[in-house]
Amino acid sequence: MSIATxxxxxxxxxxxxxxxYDKSALIETLHTAxxxxxxxxxxxxxxxxxxxxxxxSKVYGVxxxxxxxxxxxxxxxxxxxxxGTACYIKGSNKILxxxxxxxxxxxGETTPDSVLxxxxxxxxxxxSLAPVVVYDDVPKGKVTIEDSxxxxxxxxx
Amino acid sequence: MIREKVRVKTFKINGVDVTxxxxxxxxxxARDNGIEIPTLCHLEGLSCVGSCRMCIVEIxxxxxxxxxxxxKIKEGIEVTTNSSKIEATRKMILSMMFSERTHTCSTxxxxxxxxxxxxSVELELQHSQVPYLNxxxxxxxxxxxxxxxxxxxxxxxxxxxxxxxIEGAHALDLAGRGLSTRxxxxxxxxxxDSQSCTSCGKCVYVCPTGALYEKDVSEEEVIKKRGIILxxxxxxxxx
Numbered sequence: 001m002s003i004a005t006x007x008x009x010x011x012x013x014x015x016x017x018x019x020x021y022d023k024s025a026l027i028e029t030l031h032t033a034x035x036x037x038x039x040x041x042x043x044x045x046x047x048x049x050x051x052x053x054x055x056x057s058k059v060y061g062v063x064x065x066x067x068x069x070x071x072x073x074x075x076x077x078x079x080x081x082x083x084g085t086a087c088y089i090k091g092s093n094k095i096l097x098x099x100x101x102x103x104x105x106x107x108g109e110t111t112p113d114s115v116l117x118x119x120x121x122x123x124x125x126x127x128s129l130a131p132v133v134v135y136d137d138v139p140k141g142k143v144t145i146e147d148s149x150x151x152x153x154x155x156x157x
Numbered sequence: 158m159i160r161e162k163v164r165v166k167t168f169k170i171n172g173v174d175v176t177x178x179x180x181x182x183x184x185x186x187a188r189d190n191g192i193e194i195p196t197l198c199h200l201e202g203l204s205c206v207g208s209c210r211m212c213i214v215e216i217x218x219x220x221x222x223x224x225x226x227x228x229k230i231k232e233g234i235e236v237t238t239n240s241s242k243i244e245a246t247r248k249m250i251l252s253m254m255f256s257e258r259t260h261t262c263s264t265x266x267x268x269x270x271x272x273x274x275x276x277s278v279e280l281e282l283q284h285s286q287v288p289y290l291n292x293x294x295x296x297x298x299x300x301x302x303x304x305x306x307x308x309x310x311x312x313x314x315x316x317x318x319x320x321x322x323i324e325g326a327h328a329l330d331l332a333g334r335g336l337s338t339r340x341x342x343x344x345x346x347x348x349x350d351s352q353s354c355t356s357c358g359k360c361v362y363v364c365p366t367g368a369l370y371e372k373d374v375s376e377e378e379v380i381k382k383r384g385i386i387l388x389x390x391x392x393x394x395x396x
Contacts, residue, residue: 042344055321056343056353057330064332064345 003047008036012044016051023052026062030069039070075110075117077156079148080134084123092131095148096120102149115156168234183225183236184212194238195247197276198313199226200363200383202390203322208314210250211276214238222246244280251277252286257336259291259308260366267367268377273311292336299347300354302372303361307339310368316340316360323389328354340368359386 129141177186207224294307
């Protein structure tokens with residue numbers, strides 16, 4: 001789809017216009033872009049760079065600096081395993097390891113059929129429920145290894 | 158724009174009274190007075206970012222060491238540039254630079270003309286105080302004249318600053334964070350495909366190590382023209 005006919009670029013354009021095409025609003029614009037597209041593709045980044053009159057390298061540098069921004073499309077479902085101190089002690093690293101083994105992907109990666117993305121987080125602030133795993137934005141506490149594998153199966157079915 | 162009036166300020170460096178203008182940094186005043194402070198990322202003619210932390214000094218009353226290249230002078234401060242604590246910290250910083258990437262002088266094109274190497278000799282660093290990580294980065298040799306080898310990069314950002322401030326292209330920048338930070342061209346494209354790079358070679362001339370170098374040179378053959386930038390800036394009447 002070309003940029004001119006893609007509605008999502010329209011949304012992005014409007015958001016930049018609202019901020020007066022301000023160079024310092026780059027991060028804000030990247031947020032909008034990720035919300036609209038689900039990820040930040042190279043074409044999207046180049047579009048933003050041109051509109052805000054920023055160097056390509058600068059935009060790419062900012063997009064890769066923050067953990068929050070994704071440069072690759074997300075899978076249909078996503079699982080976030082908390083790696084905060086409390087969850088880690090309660091064995092979240094083992095849960096993560098098992099999921100990685102089962103689906104053959106590493107943290108931050110998506111399965112080749114783009115069904116499942118695996119992510120980790122620093123802390124959800126629900127340490128009393130440790131270990132916490134979030135399935136498609138639904139958090140679940142006191143998870144065991146077996147639980148988590150079953151829940152993922154259920155989710156991606 | 159409201160311009161702050163430039164005033165003369167008096168303070169102490171290593172117990173000696175010195176004076177400077179209020180818009181000067183500690184480093185500038187120290188050099189004017191013949192007091193040497195080691196630097197690495199600093200290059201005359203470019204802006205200062207304080208990224209290498211080699212020029213750290215102690216200021217009385219401040220708990221943390223301060224980079225002299227970015228700290229403006231203040232009336233009555235007492236600066237120490239060569240205490241044993243500062244020297245030990247500098248050695249540690251240098252060690253960490255060595256451990257982050259793979260700096261093997263014997264196979265490096267910049268051997269003998271490397272600022273990292275010279276700095277270690279100057280500060281008498283005999284061995285790294287931190288274990289080497291030996292993380293591997295891909296070399297970008299796509300450009301017809303130049304090579305980018307991130308394994309020798311110390312992330313001083315001189316190349317980024319020279320490209321932005323002198324050449325005006327801003328083809329380079331830092332991507333990623335922490336240990337995986339790299340110098341990239343445009344959208345992390347091969348150097349040859351970069352649309353904004355003008356192939357002027359200034360980034361190569363200012364690189365303190367062998368991270369950016371000209372093709373067709375082998376070990377110890379690199380000759381850097383680091384002074385070229387100051388000449389350019391002077392000719393433009395900005396200095």
